[in-house]
Amino acid sequence: MTAPALPPLAPAPGGAFGLYLHVPFCAARCGYCDFNTYTPGELAAAGGDTPAGNTPAGWLEALRRELELAAGRLDAAGGVPVLDTVFVGGGTPSLLGGAGLADVLAAVRTHFVLAGDAEVTTEANPESTSPAFFGALRAAGYTRVSLGMQSVAPHVLRLLDRVHSPGRAPAAALEARSAGFAHVNLDLIYGTPGETDDDLARSIDAVLAADVDHVSAYALVVEDGTALARRVRRGEMPAVDDDVVADRYELLDARLTAAGLDWYEVSNWSRPGGECRHNLGYWNGGQWWGAGPGAHSHVGALRWWNVKHPNGYAEALASGAAPVAGFEELGExxxxxxxxxxxxxxxxxxxxxxxxxxxxxxxxxxxxxxxxxxxxxxxxxxxxxxxxxxxxxxxxxx
Missing domain, CATH: 1.10.10.10 (Winged helix-like DNA-binding domain superfamily/Winged helix DNA-binding domain)
Structure with a gap:
């Protein structure tokens, strides 16, 4: 299939510009996840070998090509913008290791200039982090880390198919702080069937003990096509209760606010100065280039999205084509x-x-x-x- 040709870019003048990098790899698939992610088994060919484009090395080579393409397109449209934020998401970026994520940021710096106060974030799963990992990130120039925690209740983690131990996420947050990260986020999920008020209270206690400056908390949403949706459909677990979700949100907000973390977006709380600048760019209608399989971009009035599968993404770039799957021009x-x-x-x-x-x-x-x-x-x-x-x-x- 021939990739659609993007119209010429027309960036809006002024304002912040961000770069999002999508890492599509996960060690296992969580039951609630509908993101564009792939496990090793899903990426292996029928004969057992994994196509080059489906490997981290092949992904990084393709990413380098897209970053070169991005800088060229933006330069032709008026100049390569200085990056105010960089966000590495997934998937599980921490599966690349500290050295791999350092290579990712080095690839960015080959084609873009980062602002002196740029916010550079990576997501990480607690089980694939360590003190050495966080030390390597700091040395590479990352300024912020976001850790998936979800809960400290073992039965909640099991229902969500999370593989880390209940105490690993808060411990990882403390390791990140010890490595010099001033900005650390912990993600929570609330409203999981079987979760109690006490389960959530203990999770909040663990977050506060880790002394992070940012918390994201999301009500569980059972997305079509996920393992959780199939379990609900088969009657193996109840649907999420909206009234329970509302009660849990109020509990979260009261506890976090009392501890000095104020809401700045419906699902996000921070200490002063701890807000996620990259996400604020999204919410305030900013501009960004999204690189990687399935990543979305928004420049001026143009929005486009990449080919989703890692191998298709890599093959498009290897052939010299942009990895674009589709685009839309936003009207007034x-x-x-x-x-x-x-x-x-x-x-x-x-x-x-x-x-x-x-x-x-x-x-x-x-x-x-x-x-x-x-x-x-x-x-x-x-x-x-x-x-x-x-x-x-x-x-x-x-």
Whole structure:
């Protein structure tokens, strides 16, 4: 299949520019995950050999080619932007090891300049980290690490198919701090069937004991096509209870706020200065190039996404082609919907001026209902509104 040709890029002037790098490898597949990830067994050919493009070495070679292509396209569109943020996600980037992730950042620096205060993040699974791993990341220039924790309750981890021990994630966070990382995030998942209030409370205790400056907490969502969805469909486990999820969110928010971690996005809390700048770029409508299998990019009014499979991605680049699977040009209505959808989730809220008259009237109704508050011509979610954020957005956009 011939890759679609991207229209010429037209970057928006000013503002931050980020780079996202997708590592598609995982040691095992978690039951709730629907991300573009692959286990070794899924990447091996029928004869047992693994095609070169499906290996970390083949992936890195392809990534280098895409980064060269990206810099060339951006240069032709007005100049290669200085990177304010770099985010290595997955998948499980820590499977590359400290040396492998150092090679990734070196590849970035070959084609891009990082701002002096650039935020450089990698995700990591606790079981594939160590003090030496974190030391190598710091030496390479990473400034932030995000660790998947989910829970300290063994039965919750088992249901989610997580393979790390209950105490490994907080221990890894402490190792990262000891290695010199000022910015460390722990991810939690709440609302898993069988989880109790005490399970979540103990998980929060462990997070706070690790002294991290950022916490992300997500309600479990059972996505179609996942192992969890199949278990729910077969009646092996109950569906997620929305009322329980709301109670758990309130518990999380109260405990984290009392400990000095304030919400700045519906699912994210941080100490002052600990906010994830890369993700804020997404939520504020910023620009980024996404490199790697299945990665998405957004430059100016153009959005595109790469071929999903690692070998197809590598083969496209080896042939000299861009690994693009598809693209869309965002119109004024598209951009408006995204602005409302994303910025209303931020503590800073949404400027009233961006709303159309009918939307402003619906916003007034949401203020009267106690779901939004108006502060200095910005609309922000109330505590009650955060529990119903998606519904608030739907009502605003009608």
């Amino acid at each position: 209505t598209d951009r408006h919907v995204e602005q409302v959808l994303l910025r209303i989730r931020l503590r800073d809220g949404l400027p009233v001026a961006v709303l159309h008259p009918a939307e402003r009237r619906r916003a007034d109704a949401a203020v009267a209902a106690g779901l939004l508050r108006l502060v200095e011509q910005r609309l922000a979610l109330t505590d009650a509104g955060r529990l119903l954020a998606d519904a608030v957005v739907r009502d605003l956009l009608d």
